Amino acid sequence: MLFLALSLSATLLAQDKMSQSSKLAQKGILNHLDVGVNVGTLGFGVDVAVPMGDYVRIRAGYNYMPRFSFKSDFNVETRNGSISNLIAKVGKIDDKLAQYGIDINSPAFAEYKEMFDKFRNVEAKDHVTMSLKPDLHQFKFLVDVLPFKNNKHWSLTAGFFVGPSVVGDACNLDKETLILEGINAYNEIYVNYPEHGIKDTWLHDDGKAKEDPFYRYGVAGFNLGRFADGDKALMVPDKDNKARAEMKVSKIRPYLGLGYNTHLSRDQKWNLSVDAGVLFLCGSPKVYVDNVYKIDDSPIRFDESGKYLGGIGFDEDDFYYGDIVGRIPGTYTYGPYGELRNHVDLTRDLHDIPGKVGNMVNTISKFKVYPNASVTVSYRLF
Numbered sequence: 001m002l003f004l005a006l007s008l009s010a011t012l013l014a015q016d017k018m019s020q021s022s023k024l025a026q027k028g029i030l031n032h033l034d035v036g037v038n039v040g041t042l043g044f045g046v047d048v049a050v051p052m053g054d055y056v057r058i059r060a061g062y063n064y065m066p067r068f069s070f071k072s073d074f075n076v077e078t079r080n081g082s083i084s085n086l087i088a089k090v091g092k093i094d095d096k097l098a099q100y101g102i103d104i105n106s107p108a109f110a111e112y113k114e115m116f117d118k119f120r121n122v123e124a125k126d127h128v129t130m131s132l133k134p135d136l137h138q139f140k141f142l143v144d145v146l147p148f149k150n151n152k153h154w155s156l157t158a159g160f161f162v163g164p165s166v167v168g169d170a171c172n173l174d175k176e177t178l179i180l181e182g183i184n185a186y187n188e189i190y191v192n193y194p195e196h197g198i199k200d201t202w203l204h205d206d207g208k209a210k211e212d213p214f215y216r217y218g219v220a221g222f223n224l225g226r227f228a229d230g231d232k233a234l235m236v237p238d239k240d241n242k243a244r245a246e247m248k249v250s251k252i253r254p255y256l257g258l259g260y261n262t263h264l265s266r267d268q269k270w271n272l273s274v275d276a277g278v279l280f281l282c283g284s285p286k287v288y289v290d291n292v293y294k295i296d297d298s299p300i301r302f303d304e305s306g307k308y309l310g311g312i313g314f315d316e317d318d319f320y321y322g323d324i325v326g327r328i329p330g331t332y333t334y335g336p337y338g339e340l341r342n343h344v345d346l347t348r349d350l351h352d353i354p355g356k357v358g359n360m361v362n363t364i365s366k367f368k369v370y371p372n373a374s375v376t377v378s379y380r381l382f
Helices: 002-026 083-090 093-098 107-120 174-195 198-203 213-217 355-365
Strands: 034-040 043-051 056-064 070-078 127-134 137-145 154-162 166-172 221-227 232-235 244-248 252-263 270-280 286-289 292-295 308-310 325-327 334-336 369-380
Touching: 034 056, 034 270, 043 137, 043 369, 056 154, 070 083, 070 355, 083 174, 083 213, 107 174, 127 174, 137 252, 154 270, 166 174, 174 213, 174 325, 213 325, 221 292, 221 355, 252 369
Parallel strands: none
Antiparallel strands: 034 043, 034 369, 043 056, 056 137, 070 127, 070 221, 127 166, 137 154, 154 252, 166 244, 221 232, 232 292, 244 286, 252 270, 270 369, 325 334
16 A cells, blocks of 8 residues: 555656646746857857747856967066177176186186076077967856847847956967076076175275176066056066966956857757857956066165165265165175065056067056857757
8 A cells, every 4th residue: 555655656746747847848948958069259169058938048168269379579688788788798707807816717606607607608689589378268157038029039148257267378488498597597696796705806896896797787687667666677587497477367257248049950950149249357357477576776865864765876985786786775795685576467566568568468458358259050959
């Protein structure tokens, strides 16, 4: 008896579910499933679509933009000239030191010899070529509204895309690694230069400080313009001898669009949809870089008591106040100072970015939306 009752209950439940499904199908809810592939400004994609009545359709899927690259040149410079001029000047520094009885090949300077040679062998050019690569892949959830009762060709679409926040990056070409390695070698020499014996032999005693190429040229790197307070932004290669940047947007990107839909076959199994709309980026993209020095490169300044206030140059006693190396304010000691800043946003933290980089950043900062134009071919499974 119990078994009979359970069997009867199961039968009734199955009939009820079939009845519910039949009612949904009659109302045009979940009564078919379309699977499609698409191509457009968002790359290649796949999606599935189901109806939620006569006037609403839900779509979900994934889009991927194949990675491609385009190249741009980033200028490398110093405070007092181009990097090629610096290579020529510093490349002959051992001859200059020899005039003062200093042998750069002696054991005392062994730690510098390899760096000197590395820098002297760098190709003399004033820019580094960067490879810029978009990286856009995202999931989507869209609701299509077909507002006309007797015309299902047109649809209005709202929804959102979700994907990683990093949508592009830039890095120097592999062939440029040698020059970046040389720049790092030079900067390392420059930072350590005043703390070792060279300064005691000729730099100060003979009043030749202003002729010294390290102090004349200062730190070498990529000029990225100015901070809000007017200080210079100079990016140096990272410890792996690379120059990098990355572009970020919001992970969630709302979407609004318009669609046109039509059948490709008489049995309505094959269908075509054309979509046009915009992704809202929730603000303009951010372009982040690391290893950026904030440098007060204005002329040297002192207060009435002679206290150093800022700027770059030599005081009346021929003491040097530099960008990241010089006389440490308030002391009689030479050494490195200055702090590398990370996560500097080119679009918001800096202005007056020079050259092609500046043009690129100005263009990116205007993008608050991303256009979508795509074509989808779909097949109705049932």
